[in-house]
Amino acid sequence: MTSAVAPMKRRTAPPVVRAHWLYGNVGRLKRDPLGSLQEFVSEVGPAVKYRFFARLWGYLFVHPDHCQHILQDNYKNFTKLPHPTFLLLYPLIGKGLLSNDGESWLSQRRLAQPAFHRRRIQGMGETMTAAAERRFSRWEAFVRSGDVIAFDREIMELTLDIAGRTLFSVDLTNEAREVGDTFGRLNQLFVKLVVSPASLYTMRIPFWPSTRRVKRDVGALDRLIYGMIDGRRESGTPGNDLMGMLLSARDADTGEGMDGKQLRDEVITLLIAGHETTALLLTWFFYCLAKYPDVEAQVHDEVDRILNGRLPTVEDIPNLVYTRQVVDETMRLYPPAYALSRFCNHDDAVGGYDLPEKSVITLSPFITHRHPEFWPNPLAFDPERFSPQAAKDRHRFAYIPFGAGPRQCIGEGFALTESVLVAAAIAQRFRLRSPDDHAAELDPQITLHPMGGMPLIFESR
Numbered sequence: 061m062t063s064a065v066a067p068m069k070r071r072t073a074p075p076v077v078r079a080h081w082l083y084g085n086v087g088r089l090k091r092d093p094l095g096s097l098q099e100f101v102s103e104v105g106p107a108v109k110y111r112f113f114a115r116l117w118g119y120l121f122v123h124p125d126h127c128q129h130i131l132q133d134n135y136k137n138f139t140k141l142p143h144p145t146f147l148l149l150y151p152l153i154g155k156g157l158l159s160n161d162g163e164s165w166l167s168q169r170r171l172a173q174p175a176f177h178r179r180r181i182q183g184m185g186e187t188m189t190a191a192a193e194r195r196f197s198r199w200e201a202f203v204r205s206g207d208v209i210a211f212d213r214e215i216m217e218l219t220l221d222i223a224g225r226t227l228f229s230v231d232l233t234n235e236a237r238e239v240g241d242t243f244g245r246l247n248q249l250f251v252k253l254v255v256s257p258a259s260l261y262t263m264r265i266p267f268w269p270s271t272r273r274v275k276r277d278v279g280a281l282d283r284l285i286y287g288m289i290d291g292r293r294e295s296g297t298p299g300n301d302l303m304g305m306l307l308s309a310r311d312a313d314t315g316e317g318m319d320g321k322q323l324r325d326e327v328i329t330l331l332i333a334g335h336e337t338t339a340l341l342l343t344w345f346f347y348c349l350a351k352y353p354d355v356e357a358q359v360h361d362e363v364d365r366i367l368n369g370r371l372p373t374v375e376d377i378p379n380l381v382y383t384r385q386v387v388d389e390t391m392r393l394y395p396p397a398y399a400l401s402r403f404c405n406h407d408d409a410v411g412g413y414d415l416p417e418k419s420v421i422t423l424s425p426f427i428t429h430r431h432p433e434f435w436p437n438p439l440a441f442d443p444e445r446f447s448p449q450a451a452k453d454r455h456r457f458a459y460i461p462f463g464a465g466p467r468q469c470i471g472e473g474f475a476l477t478e479s480v481l482v483a484a485a486i487a488q489r490f491r492l493r494s495p496d497d498h499a500a501e502l503d504p505q506i507t508l509h510p511m512g513g514m515p516l517i518f519e520s521r
């Protein structure tokens with residue numbers, strides 16, 4: 061008697077990028093990390109296996125179905141640690157929310173979540189626009205001088221100011237420039253370390269130049285963070301903000317509070333994640349307005365019509381429809397978090413391909429957001445892609461500027477509120493112009509920066 065046996069389905073590893081057996085793709089990745097990832101996809105398709113260096117392999121997945129599997133459907137199999145990027149970032153962010161995993165991550169996430177409740181964020185709107193307004197007189201002086209300004213730095217200081225006041229009730233105005241410079245140096249250094257095969261070893265050598273540089277800059281940030289924590293402790297009341305919630309938190313079993321190191325890791329993570337990405341979004345937003353006059357005219361028309369000369373409030377946000385669409389389209393083409401890292405803990409299959417345990421994985425919102433199957437004419441800047449009708453039928457994982465699944469950005473609502481309010485407040489008052497039609501190049505650090513900063517000229521409207 062014969063029985064019907066389903067044919068064994070043989071899966072294979074994702075297609076491999078051709079490379080030297082020893083040097084792999086390390087030279088290419090060092091020269092142009094993001095460009096190389098894009099080339100890998102053009103060469104072999106949306107699921108990629110590539111030799112990083114010698115026997116170190118990496119995987120890249122950019123199809124929305126792959127993102128869905130890794131970020132949501134089987135997310136527990138894909139952790140942050142011990143992915144090399146997070147090991148390298150450990151001296152800076154430790155085991156804060158962004159890099160933590162498992163039960164410890166879940167309890168910390170639950171703890172911080174109420175600080176990001178919609179109603180709380182709505183209460184922060186005025187602080188956000190007031191911080192922008194405080195900078196207007198400085199920017200009026202730029203209008204008069206006509207100088208080319210490093211707009212990215214202006215915005216980075218503004219969003220740091222906003223994060224300090226809204227999340228931790230501190231005024232970081234005096235520290236803003238130095239903190240910005242320190243983050244900038246670390247960001248550039250870390251991306252070099254990430255594409256260097258030896259860095260996981262050299263980071264353990266105390267006198268190695270990069271180890272010393274990290275120690276010096278992280279030390280400076282630590283003094284600021286511990287100062288903020290001590291200041292609050294000495295005030296005698298934990299307070300009602302995010303810092304207060306972290307300070308008052310008690311373990312359900314032991315009744316103990318968070319230890320000093322964990323508290324430091326959470327605060328520095330939230331301070332970095334809470335200002336850097338939003339600053340980049342706003343920087344690219346005004347670059348796109350300068351580049352696409354038709355889009356700029358529609359934003360100007362909307363803010364003039366809705367605001368009529370006053371500062372925007374959170375109640376205006378639902379009416380600033382087009383401005384929001386421009387924010388979304390900016391994040392499609394220039395997602396601040398252009399690459400996400402995961403470590404595969406057990407054998408798995410992604411998009412029909414075998415993925416062995418201990419695989420080091422990269423997802424790239426940048427590449428997924430330009431996937432021609434989901435984004436017709438992907439390089440065109442077209443905010444209409446985000447009209448409610450157009451967005452309705454799209455694959456949920458084709459647009460993931462804030463990640464997705466349980467590890468989705470905790471600050472999404474905060475960031476969108478801040479960016480629409482600040483963008484509208486600035487656009488109502490100023491026009492930003494590109495000097496000599498400057499074409500910004502990408503500088504993919506840990507986040508997506510414009511190469512050499514963003515030179516723009518302030519004009520009055």
Ligand code: HEM
Nearest residue numbers: 157158333334337338397400461462463467469470471475
């Ligand atoms: C435009 C602005 C922002 C962008 C594009 C952005 C993007 C992201 C992305 C893609 C992730 C997921 C990372 C991953 O899956 O590996 C993430 C996580 C996170 N973001 Fe944001 N973010 C932004 C603003 C913010 C703000 C304003 C805050 C805090 C105030 C914040 C705090 C965090 C934290 C704590 C996590 C880790 C969450 C977890 O794993 O539980 N982000 N962000």
